[in-house]
Amino acid sequence: MDTVANNQSAAKADGKDTTLIYRQSRWTRLTHWIWAFSLFFMLLSGLQIFNARPQLYIGKQSGFEFNNTILEIGAENTTNGPRGFTEIFGHRFDTTGVLGWSGPPGQQTQRAFPAWATIPSYYDLGTARVVHFFFAWILTTTLLIWLIAGLINGHIRRDLAPRVSDLRKLPRDIVDHAKLKFHHTREYNTLQKMAYGGVLFVLLPLMIITGLAMSPSMNSVLPWLNEILGGRQTARTIHFTVMLLLVLFFFIHILMILAAGPINELRSIITGWYRTDPPAKHEQPTERSA
Numbered sequence: 001m002d003t004v005a006n007n008q009s010a011a012k013a014d015g016k017d018t019t020l021i022y023r024q025s026r027w028t029r030l031t032h033w034i035w036a037f038s039l040f041f042m043l044l045s046g047l048q049i050f051n052a053r054p055q056l057y058i059g060k061q062s063g064f065e066f067n068n069t070i071l072e073i074g075a076e077n078t079t080n081g082p083r084g085f086t087e088i089f090g091h092r093f094d095t096t097g098v099l100g101w102s103g104p105p106g107q108q109t110q111r112a113f114p115a116w117a118t119i120p121s122y123y124d125l126g127t128a129r130v131v132h133f134f135f136a137w138i139l140t141t142t143l144l145i146w147l148i149a150g151l152i153n154g155h156i157r158r159d160l161a162p163r164v165s166d167l168r169k170l171p172r173d174i175v176d177h178a179k180l181k182f183h184h185t186r187e188y189n190t191l192q193k194m195a196y197g198g199v200l201f202v203l204l205p206l207m208i209i210t211g212l213a214m215s216p217s218m219n220s221v222l223p224w225l226n227e228i229l230g231g232r233q234t235a236r237t238i239h240f241t242v243m244l245l246l247v248l249f250f251f252i253h254i255l256m257i258l259a260a261g262p263i264n265e266l267r268s269i270i271t272g273w274y275r276t277d278p279p280a281k282h283e284q285p286t287e288r289s290a
């Protein structure tokens with residue numbers, strides 16, 4: 001198996017006082033691009049599915065006597081014509097043009113998420129569900145492959161498992177990130193470990209579990225799953241919140257890559273090779289950075 005550990009010696013000195021090291025194994029690279037691709041389709045088809053019922057609720061009860069709606073996207077008639085709105089925890093915002101009421105001038109319609117943010121762009125719940133479930137299985141399988149490969153080749157233990165020293169480095173790391181000062185080393189820094197670990201061990205598994213909890217066929221196989229998540233509607237709300245967190249992660253991820261040096265970062269996640277900073281004068285080269 002191609003592992004980074006087996007390639008510790010694979011470092012190319014290139015006369016620039018920096019070193020190219022083999023940082024990302026082929027399993028990390030392959031699974032990374034498959035889940036990035038899958039999440040794109042899952043997000044857009046998921047928004048189409050949400051459009052079929054553009055409200056989120058908490059709890060197991062529903063009915064006229066309860067008001068457990070925490071989010072609603074809709075449209076209403078006003079003296080200025082139809083307006084789109086988004087209501088979160090009882091606070092209403094005018095979101096005409098994007099959420100609730102959108103479309104080209106003269107052809108605007110009532111829809112929660114606009115046509116450019118959904119797959120398919122027109123209303124078609126059946127197709128959206130087929131796309132969503134297809135990529136959900138690809139994502140789940142890819143995550144399992146990443147987990148098995150990461151346990152075997154040591155990626156999880158070596159690169160992602162938090163250490164006591166990471167906690168000590170955290171304040172310095174936050175200051176460095178705030179100043180957009182990035183160190184190009186073999187290891188992930190503490191914030192990277194927290195962000196990647198959070199995505200791979202918390203957000204994506206939670207996304208899969210809440211997705212399974214919403215499936216009627218799963219309800220008969222694992223009825224307790226729905227119970228422990230607080231009911232189908234709460235599972236749906238968690239699923240949606242995790243989606244928002246993944247979108248937030250995505251934007252920060254891209255910003256950090258642009259700030260840290262996109263060519264070097266992209267080369268590492270495409271080819272595996274990463275250019276590290278020249279060692280500081282007082283530093284002895286270590287087995288990892290050499």
Ligand code: HEM
Pocket residue numbers: 028032035036037039040159192195196197199200250253254257265266268269
């Ligand atoms: C939904 C989309 C994405 C998700 C969820 C995601 C998530 C992740 C995660 C979890 C890692 C760490 C992987 C590991 O160590 O096993 C990672 C690394 C990386 N990703 Fe993404 N990614 C996404 C999209 C992208 C895109 C579009 C790009 C490029 C423009 C990109 C570039 C990178 C790079 C360069 C690294 C290595 C970072 C480093 O070495 O510091 N990612 N990504």
